[in-house]
Amino acid sequence: MTWFLDHVQDVLDLAVQHVYLAGLPLVIGLLLALPLGWLARRYPGLYTPFTAGFGLLYTIPSLALFILLPGILGTRILDRSNVLVAMTVYTVALLVRTVADALGAVPDDVKQAATAMGFTRFRRFFAVELPLAVPVIAAGMRVAAVSNVSIVSVAAVIGIPQLGLLFTDGFARSFYDPIVVGLAACFVLALAFDLVILAVARLLTPWQRAGGAS
Amino acid sequence: MINDVASWLLDPAHWTGPDGVPARTWEHIWYSGVSLLIASLIAVPAGLLIGHTGRGRVVAVNLAGAARAVPSLGLLFIMVLFLGPRLSGDAASLWPSLIVLIVLAIPPILSGAYAGVEGVDPAARDAARGMGMTGWEVLSRVEVPCALPLIFSGLRSAALQVVATATIAAIVGIGGLGRLLIDGQAIRDFPQMVSGALLVAVLALLVDLALAGVQRYAVSPGLTGRTTTRGGGRAATDADGTTDADGIPAPGAVFAGEKELAVRREAGKTEPRHNS
């Protein structure tokens, strides 16, 4: 506890880095996954290649991806953008399937009613399908957020500063305190991401509250 | 760079001896296999029981959720610092690592198993009881076969998790392909690091493909829509007349609405998938 009080500022700095490295890819990943997921629904032939293809990317262990990306992107190994790209890849890998399935789960009669009322395909997507898909997409986002927070800490092994640095630091000095603080901080961050996503999803789906369904 | 990596990989010296690629690969497979096996022995029966009885569900869901939020790196270090001094030699790093791998593999397998059983069509379960199956018969003849797709997806998520974390565990001194990455970093041997990373990625891919192969063999075509006869599957038709290409209905979801189906997919397929 005293260690934490002595190092509050350092921990906060690392936490900010952590939020940036885990959070930005979450947003970019969602923005990429939405059109990809829509394509996979619109052209059913794309569904399997998309989900299977991104699934393969997801199998690459994070440490391996952090090390492989500089070679592919031409960045230096200590460059933070490697981590950002890697986390974006994982996020997209998770969300493409989620978005496609969420859009597919929008009831047929609702879509047909919208079409019958004269919505163009484009407007129908934004006015009807996307809002109805929010709860499922949000569930996928929560999974991605929590797993991102955990994966980002691995980047400490190659020396990218964020909360994971507390782990490597503590281990190198056989000192529990930083590790415990790091674990707690990661946990709190994951919880915070989770709550933010939940809150946004609730804001976007007022009808879900009315029915008493959680 | 590519040339350096290629020449590292093609150098016969790197393919022999106790720190050669085959030996490291074997170690990696061994750690992962043992951890997965032990985790399955614990998590599959527990998950089936939770799904069958409906008891302990809340605990299982929260446990799995919380476990996802724990960074494996931190857990690994804590375990080594705590157990290491109580063990000697290789065991000081090996046992804590294996324990972490097992602990990390349990939640996805557990939630796959219970979600799988829970998702079995209630009508099928009701019919099974109605024709005089005992609780055990219902579980073994109906619930488990119907839950297999989700059990496998949990197992595959766990496998990815374990292969990835076993790589990181090289930091605390165990063998496996992670050694190439960690040792390479220590001596600034980038070709070796990249080669190691490539090998790990390929291994993870092969493990996933192997499990997918077993799954294909073990799961009834009635559940996957991979049927040979014509006109199979009840593909959902889109408003535009397009068709759901994913012929893989959630188990027992024959009568479930599309929405419910997607939510189950969500619970079963996406959630447990967790890298490290």
Added chain:
Amino acid sequence: MIVFDGVTKRYPGGTVAVDNLSLVAPNGKITVLVGPSGCGKTTSLRMVNRMIRPTSGTITLDGRDTARMKESDLRRGMGYVIQHAGLFPHRTVLENIGTVPRLLGWDRRRTDARAHELMEQVGLDEVFASRYPSQLSGGQQQRVGVARALAADPPVLLMDEPFSAVDPVVREQLQDEFLRLQDELGKTILFVTHDIDEAIKLGDQIAVLRVGGVLAQLADPAYLLNHPVDDFVADFVGRDRGYRALSFQPTPRLPLRPERTLLIGETTQGVAQDWALVVDDANHPLGWVEPRRVTGEIRSEMLHRGGTVARASGPLRGALDAALSSPSRRGVIVDDSGSLVGTVQAHEVLNAIEEAARPEVADPTNPGAPAR
């Protein structure tokens, strides 16, 4: 014979789903439990195979108290069919049908032979044998469900809204085949439905339940239509019950009139009537023509086919409908082989109805009930 004796089911929480139910389901007959949603039909049915335990009262099967029997034996001895069939998605049609025989320890060959036999009985083509449930339509799934329940040839069948989830056309078809099958097999059947028309069509006797699980009336279909015991049953039995009751009243001797008939290919020269009946070589009615409008030979596509045809031995409802639906206003009556015996007009059928005594007899299944 299934006997309910003072059976009550109170769920934890206090809902009384079935209240002091006493009922006899005789051997070889179809007993239908009918009533609005939530009136305790499913609960009553599931207490028979002890999927639900009665709170009080006993249910006996051929004199044996079901509470004393081993549950798995009890259930293996009765077929159970439910609304969505509940087929096992991981098993083929053949394997689904063979489930109970396998549980009973039959070998594979005997089971498969039996399953093939049942597929034929329920009208499923052989090609479905190796299909999975997800590859079948709702109606086909339901047939498999029935076949699976019949597999070990149990004397008793419990059926919970088996035909409710399929469309009306398929439902009608399934009901007809179910009746045909029952003619062959003579099972003791307890059948649950919320559809009074289905109850009247299928039931040898009908038990109407009201919400709260109280038996409102137990009677055969004709009696139920003619003598609903109170407003609730009358309401539930619904409109047109006078007309529908004619389905159960055999046709008395009607004053049949001979009909001038023509054959396809003949001309209508010399036929003075407004309408003439065209028959085939076996004297089976084909349809009506208007001779005034026919020039040359009668061709098949000239026929009005709107009229229904009633069997002389069938119920009165058929004769009346034949008269009402005929373009000539003369209802076509045939014998059991389908050959024309004559025609009859609506007022003549109505006369016959008025002259026939309304069946005021006491309810045979409920001798204590007052005749009204």
